[in-house]
Amino acid sequence: MVSRRQLAAPGAVALVGSGEYLDGMNEVDTYLLETLGGASSARVVLLPTASGLEPNGPSYWNKLGQQHFQQLGVGEIRATNILDRTNAADPEQLALLQGADLYYFSGGNPEHVIETLRDTPAWHIIKTAYEQGAILAGCSAGAMMLCGHTISIRQAMMGSIKLVDALSIVPELIVFPHFDRMARLLDQDRFRQVLLSVPDGSVAVGVDEDTALVRIQWDGAASTTARWRVMGRQSVTIFTQDASPRVLSNGEEVIL
Numbered sequence: 001m002v003s004r005r006q007l008a009a010p011g012a013v014a015l016v017g018s019g020e021y022l023d024g025m026n027e028v029d030t031y032l033l034e035t036l037g038g039a040s041s042a043r044v045v046l047l048p049t050a051s052g053l054e055p056n057g058p059s060y061w062n063k064l065g066q067q068h069f070q071q072l073g074v075g076e077i078r079a080t081n082i083l084d085r086t087n088a089a090d091p092e093q094l095a096l097l098q099g100a101d102l103y104y105f106s107g108g109n110p111e112h113v114i115e116t117l118r119d120t121p122a123w124h125i126i127k128t129a130y131e132q133g134a135i136l137a138g139c140s141a142g143a144m145m146l147c148g149h150t151i152s153i154r155q156a157m158m159g160s161i162k163l164v165d166a167l168s169i170v171p172e173l174i175v176f177p178h179f180d181r182m183a184r185l186l187d188q189d190r191f192r193q194v195l196l197s198v199p200d201g202s203v204a205v206g207v208d209e210d211t212a213l214v215r216i217q218w219d220g221a222a223s224t225t226a227r228w229r230v231m232g233r234q235s236v237t238i239f240t241q242d243a244s245p246r247v248l249s250n251g252e253e254v255i256l
Helices: 004-008 023-035 057-071 091-097 110-117 121-131 153-157 179-185 188-196
Strands: 013-016 043-047 076-079 102-105 135-139 149-151 163-165 173-176 203-207 211-217 227-232 235-239 246-249 253-255
Touching: 013 023, 013 203, 023 057, 023 135, 023 211, 023 227, 043 057, 057 076, 076 091, 091 121, 102 121, 110 121, 110 149, 110 163, 121 135, 149 173, 179 203, 179 235, 203 211, 211 235, 246 253
Parallel strands: 013 135, 043 076, 043 102, 102 135, 173 203
Antiparallel strands: 013 211, 149 163, 203 235, 211 227, 227 253, 235 246
16 A cells, blocks of 8 residues: 555645744645645644753643644644753654654754754654655744754854754755844844855745745655745745845745
8 A cells, every 4th residue: 555655755844934833824734734635644743842942842832732733633643852862862752753744843942953853863753754755844943944054043142143054854945934023123234144144056035924935846856946835924035146035925836
């Protein structure tokens, strides 16, 4: 019998600006679940890893995620506690990752989730599942870590811009979540400095709050580009070298 993964490899990717597990993401998550054949048979894993340095963050996100996916009709929801590299090799935690269809990374600190997962048994399971058709969804820090690079939060707090290597599920992209808020807070000179830090060949993507950029079509290693769709109440802004920024709204698609 051929599994859904064997038919669908690789899986979809959702990069969410903010709003994980809230009603504003119902359209996005319903779409993702439908690509798996429907919510009732889906196996969803919640990964609050990015909030691992926050005292109550992981329990908050796990509770909210369970409520959200239960309301969407998901048949199996697994809340993990992978908060450091020791957890990322814990057999009990690894068992929760096995055989899942959708892995959801909630927000927090992008560097922490990258450092926690890189080159670990947990990441090996997740990446292998994705390559076989499982979906990866990330919100805020969870979206940033799926890209080729991300901004160093530590350096930004000290007033400088530095990119760090991320986990490269979508290596061609660099995501700036909460983009509508970020654009209001940064002055134009500072914003240009951020964009100038983007490496040649990469595409900077600003994803507004309560909005997602979802990869809906990709042929894997056979293709260097993919089709992405904007979903949500606001916009996604695409920054490419030698071109004016492009702003896309709900339902619009772009090749990246």
